[in-house]
Amino acid sequence: MNTLACIKRVPETGAKIVLTDDNQAIDTTSLGFTISPHEECGVEEAVQLAEETGGTATVLTLGSPEADEQLRTGIAMGADEAIHLETDGEQWGPRATASAIAEGIEAADESFDLLFFGNESADQENYQVGVRVAHTLGLPIVTGIKNVEIDGDTVVAEREISGGTEVFELPIPAVLTVKEGLNSPRYPSMRSKMQARRAEVATATPERSEANDVEMIELETPERDDSPAEVLGEGPEAAEDVVAVLEELEVI
Amino acid sequence: MVLVLIEHDDGAAIDTTLEAATIARDVAAQEDEPLEAVGFGTVPGDVADELGEYGVDTVFAVTHDGLTDYAPVAWAKSVRELIDDREPSAVIAPGTDRGGETFAHLGAIADLPLAANVIEVDVGGDEGYELTRQRWGGSLLEDARIDAEPNLLTIVPHEVTAEPATEAGEATLESYTPELADEDFIVQVDRREESDTEGVPIDQARVVVGGGRGVGSAEDFDQLEELADLLNGAVGSSRAAVNEGWRPHDDQIGQTGNKIAPELYIPAGISGAVQHWVGCKGSENVLAINTDPEAAIIGKADYAVIADLHEVVPEINRILKEKHR
Ligand SMILES: Cc1cc2nc3c(=O)[nH]c(=O)nc-3n(C[C@H](O)[C@H](O)[C@H](O)COP(=O)(O)OP(=O)(O)OC[C@H]3O[C@@H](n4cnc5c(N)ncnc54)[C@H](O)[C@@H]3O)c2cc1C
Numbered sequence: 156m157n158t159l160a161c162i163k164r165v166p167e168t169g170a171k172i173v174l175t176d177d178n179q180a181i182d183t184t185s186l187g188f189t190i191s192p193h194e195e196c197g198v199e200e201a202v203q204l205a206e207e208t209g210g211t212a213t214v215l216t217l218g219s220p221e222a223d224e225q226l227r228t229g230i231a232m233g234a235d236e237a238i239h240l241e242t243d244g245e246q247w248g249p250r251a252t253a254s255a256i257a258e259g260i261e262a263a264d265e266s267f268d269l270l271f272f273g274n275e276s277a278d279q280e281n282y283q284v285g286v287r288v289a290h291t292l293g294l295p296i297v298t299g300i301k302n303v304e305i306d307g308d309t310v311v312a313e314r315e316i317s318g319g320t321e322v323f324e325l326p327i328p329a330v331l332t333v334k335e336g337l338n339s340p341r342y343p344s345m346r347s348k349m350q351a352r353r354a355e356v357a358t359a360t361p362e363r364s365e366a367n368d369v370e371m372i373e374l375e376t377p378e379r380d381d382s383p384a385e386v387l388g389e390g391p392e393a394a395e396d397v398v399a400v401l402e403e404l405e406v407i
Numbered sequence: 408m409v410l411v412l413i414e415h416d417d418g419a420a421i422d423t424t425l426e427a428a429t430i431a432r433d434v435a436a437q438e439d440e441p442l443e444a445v446g447f448g449t450v451p452g453d454v455a456d457e458l459g460e461y462g463v464d465t466v467f468a469v470t471h472d473g474l475t476d477y478a479p480v481a482w483a484k485s486v487r488e489l490i491d492d493r494e495p496s497a498v499i500a501p502g503t504d505r506g507g508e509t510f511a512h513l514g515a516i517a518d519l520p521l522a523a524n525v526i527e528v529d530v531g532g533d534e535g536y537e538l539t540r541q542r543w544g545g546s547l548l549e550d551a552r553i554d555a556e557p558n559l560l561t562i563v564p565h566e567v568t569a570e571p572a573t574e575a576g577e578a579t580l581e582s583y584t585p586e587l588a589d590e591d592f593i594v595q596v597d598r599r600e601e602s603d604t605e606g607v608p609i610d611q612a613r614v615v616v617g618g619g620r621g622v623g624s625a626e627d628f629d630q631l632e633e634l635a636d637l638l639n640g641a642v643g644s645s646r647a648a649v650n651e652g653w654r655p656h657d658d659q660i661g662q663t664g665n666k667i668a669p670e671l672y673i674p675a676g677i678s679g680a681v682q683h684w685v686g687c688k689g690s691e692n693v694l695a696i697n698t699d700p701e702a703a704i705i706g707k708a709d710y711a712v713i714a715d716l717h718e719v720v721p722e723i724n725r726i727l728k729e730k731h732r
């Protein structure tokens with residue numbers, strides 16, 4: 156079984172998000188980059204399924220030349236192939252992103268049995284790229300999945316609902332968008348990281364689709380109550396004061 | 408007309424539906440147009456009455472022989488057909504698993520843009536709607552524009568307050584049968600399974616005690632478990648503690664975990680990264696325990712204790728047990 160996981164390079168923001176002066180992006184000068192936890196689980200699932208069935212796992216990203224770093228993380232996690240749809244790093248809307256990814260998938264050497272996306276991207280949260288790609292490719296899709304089993308030509312996918320799960324059965328090939336908790340993604344070893352540096356990445360430069368899309372005007376950070384906490388005390392002696400607060404808040 | 412997708416359960420509209428209806432009514436008022444709703448299966452009269460109070464004129468209840476359970480493509484195609492019939496200027500859904508999934512399909516099928524995670528809409532002038540949407544779990548806002556016929560929007564759950572209309576009206580219920588094909592049911596809920604987890608669910612607990620990397624080990628969570636027990640609460644954790652293998656992912660609070668809103672949240676050994684904070688910012692009170700007075704969580708909390716959690720938590724437990732006696 157050949158699998159694919161779509162991943163997106165996003166900044167690793169700390170305690171506070173700082174914007175660039177023009178409010179068009181997050182100021183990333185002092186930040187590292189990563190991929191969303193949902194997508195990490197997508198990569199892990201893609202790699203496990205390929206390993207179990209003797210197929211290949213491919214990671215794909217659309218993004219700046221620097222997004223190469225995230226593809227190599229995917230390779231270090233066990234992906235066999237990588238596809239980089241290179242852009243100038245500008246933010247693309249969800250429709251442009253989806254159409255470029257669908258084209259990239261159609262142009263790939265491999266054909267894929269299961270395609271994994273994150274339920275939502277960490278930075279934009281459009282909740283739609285995977286679904287749009289599935290429609291372009293004519294494949295069935297289900298979103299928000301936290302458990303995947305293969306049963307012959309069927310993929311059994313579970314989604315959490317209040318008090319339990321609801322179960323979907325899709326014919327393979329299919330697309331799944333997944334959530335963190337699906338599995339425990341592996342930490343790549345030093346050796347696999349070194350090997351990933353030398354791996355080959357297939358690169359293409361897609362045209363940005365002109366389809367009518369949601370258009371960003373600018374970003375803003377929400378207002379926050381910045382009044383400092385009331386410090387109850389230091390060390391174990393503070394326990395009495397904590398209990399007093401618990402009583403005041405009527406939680407005991 | 409403005410159309411809102413509704414979800415109902417046990418004879419009542421769910422909260423997120425009423426939140427979406429509140430925004431949809433505002434959009435309809437700005438457009439000076441009526442508000443209509445679409446739901447699936449048998450929509451009970453009580454739900455129509457409730458929606459009437461929220462300003463909805465007509466509720467279309469979609470029924471179809473093939474629609475035995477939730478099926479995203481069938482739902483999307485039904486709404487698409489209704490759009491063709493009724494020509495709304497905006498179609499709005501709660502950003503729930505189902506609302507969000509259905510609208511992603513609708514955007515793809517109808518070849519329309521979709522703005523997800525919306526919290527505010529300004530219908531504006533000729534250049535489409537100006538809206539505010541949440542990103543990064545709500546730690547960042549985006550002002551954006553959408554200009555299509557109709558504009559598709561999903562509303563972030565639990566951010567806007569559901570408010571009935573000032574003048575309550577009555578909604579008429581109409582049944583609606585779309586034309587659907589077998590292939591629209593390829594993806595449909597096959598069955599449901601109950602979970603076997605015990606105790607108070609973390610998203611319903613009055614008190615949540617959270618543990619992070621500062622807890623140090625799976626065993627050391629015992630002290631937090633004890634505190635949670637004494638307060639009739641639940642234990643949660645940061646992603647770091649899950650990654651360490653100390654807690655299951657079900658316990659995780661944050662952008663890619665649970666969103667909690669208890670009366671009191673006690674993060675212990677958690678630094679307060681934005682992706683954690685967005686999962687607990689709905690808490691009424693936050694009491695942080697951390698060795699580092701500079702930790703971000705201290706700046707965000709209402710109360711703070713600067714201490715080693717391994718020292719102060721057992722002490723709190725001891726006093727609470729004494730009081731219990
Ligand atoms: C896209 C994305 C999504 C994410 N989603 C989530 C999410 O859903 N939930 C989440 O939690 N994180 C999430 N993260 C990770 C997040 O950015 C942080 O890495 C994580 O929250 C850090 O966990 P922590 O606070 O336990 O660990 P640390 O940041 O390492 O903090 C440990 C804290 O413990 C304190 N401490 C140490 N020892 C003691 C002691 N003995 N007593 C008291 N205090 C002590 C330290 O002073 C420090 O403040 C996400 C990240 C990304 C990029």
Ligand SMILES: Nc1ncnc2c1ncn2[C@@H]1O[C@H](COP(=O)(O)O)[C@@H](O)[C@H]1O
Pocket residue numbers: 161162163164191193194215216217218249252271272273274275276277279280281282283284285
């Ligand atoms: N630029 C991108 N490159 C690769 N995958 C992407 C990109 N943008 C979105 N995706 C995938 O689509 C999912 C949903 O994104 P979104 O619709 O933006 O919430 C993400 O979790 C990724 O798996």
